[in-house]
Amino acid sequence: MTSTVFRIGGDLEVRRLGFGAMHLPTEVGPARESALTVARRAVELGVTLIDTAHLYGGGANEELLAEALYPYPDGLVITTKVGVAPSGPRREWKVDGRPAVLRAQVEHALHRLRVERIELLQLHRIDPETPLADQLGTLRDLRVEGKVGRIGLSEVTVSELDQARQFVDVASVQNRYNLLDREHEPVLTACERAGIAFLPWRPVAAGTSGTKAEIAAVASEVGATPTQVALAWLLNRSPVMLPIPGTARVDHLEENLAAEGVDLTPVQRARLDRLHEPA
Template sequence: MTTATTFRIGGELDVRRLGFGAMRLPTGPGPAREASLQVARRAVELGVTLIDTAHMYGWGANEELLAEALHPYADGLLVATKVGIVRSSGPDGWRHDARPDSLRRQVEDALRRLRVERIELLQLHRIDPGTPLADQLGALRELQEEGKVGRIGLSEVTVDELDRAREIVDVVSVQNRYSLFDREQEPVLAACEAAGIAFLPWRPVAGGAPGASAELTAAVAAVAAELDATPAQVSLAWLLDRSPVILPIPGTARPAHLEENVAAADLRLTPGRRERLDGFTGQV
């Protein structure tokens, strides 16, 4: 059973393992924005020390929101952001762009929006298939050498891509989709665990999603009832118990849901309950 509540990213950055994903925070003007500011501040009050954002989240608006809410940042607070995706007029509204000049512009913009001189953890949101990997990571390495980036991570990568990236830069984190209900990325998690790389699962709470295993959903609900907890809390507790390198980053725009998520860090699964959940490999 994994009991450590903290993890040292890159061997240097100590964070509490249960973080906060800011993607869902509304950034438009009005009461919704004020509520978002309060949620971000409440996360820090509750002891969260890892907050995840990205250029893609509102095309910079999410980064600006976090700066408005939290700057000057508390000692020990890590706001990690991602670059490599830009706005597009295409059907998806975005496209890959990790060309060196583009990455540099995105990082400069992130520094300005977050009101910092150095991004302590910068992740490549997606590997750009149209740009050589060495060029993409070489640009981030140059920014690191200039002191504008502290550490480099990746998002949505395979084991092979992770291996190739590690030949170019020191990779300290990987952000892939993973949850109790979606374990497709087990090989990447295993690679991260072997190398001591932080694994930040996005969409960490997937219970109730269309196509979720009915048997696993029922098992989670039963364990939740036994522990007087919610299924979401059980899902997060399972992740924290699954591996010491896992740093879940659940997101929400509701204070009550935030408090519920943070409380999951104190939930303990007995070996028997863990085995009941481990027995399923259902995919969302």
């Protein structure tokens, strides 16, 4: 039977099927009220891992989650990401891993989320223009100071993961991965070997008519939706897989979380596995 929980860093237990908050509207008005409802409903349905980032509205997404959920229930983990900042006269968002920027974004996140410690902090991207030792050294210092519990990475290669682990204990990796896009399969394998949580972003993706037909066929067989099949496949794919599907609608949220109850047979999983194989 597939486990429904995972311990990030070996000790931080979360439900494997989480929620990505990126799509929640933050502007004042009815859309924001709906976003607050979605976030609260996620927790009502047992979500214990919510993903956000400084990039999402320059911290507005973090503020939204705090407004919706603070004071937080026991066991809820809100993970955020730092390392992307507005730059230049046009204030365009760019990767920025300078120590002062990382430290400032963590301090802002602590304030916006209304917490004294971020249990899981992820580096949104590795900055190629800043020494890796300086980027991870800053996050390590913040952990020593008690402001960060565990350190993760996002969009990294196996080589970058190996290099990072020379400086810090890496608790999680957040890379793009889904049923039809498995470019980062080697990274997933490396995470499995090391017991590192793998948080696939964009966990559900549209495919060609042929792949859609096969996914739809499996969905019909198990009495589920194609989206639920895609998420169920991820949960079956690896014990370190922690999908974080995002939505701004309660009905989609409920559909996503119900994927945990979808049982795929070995034959059905094999059929889905083959969708990625070259023609």
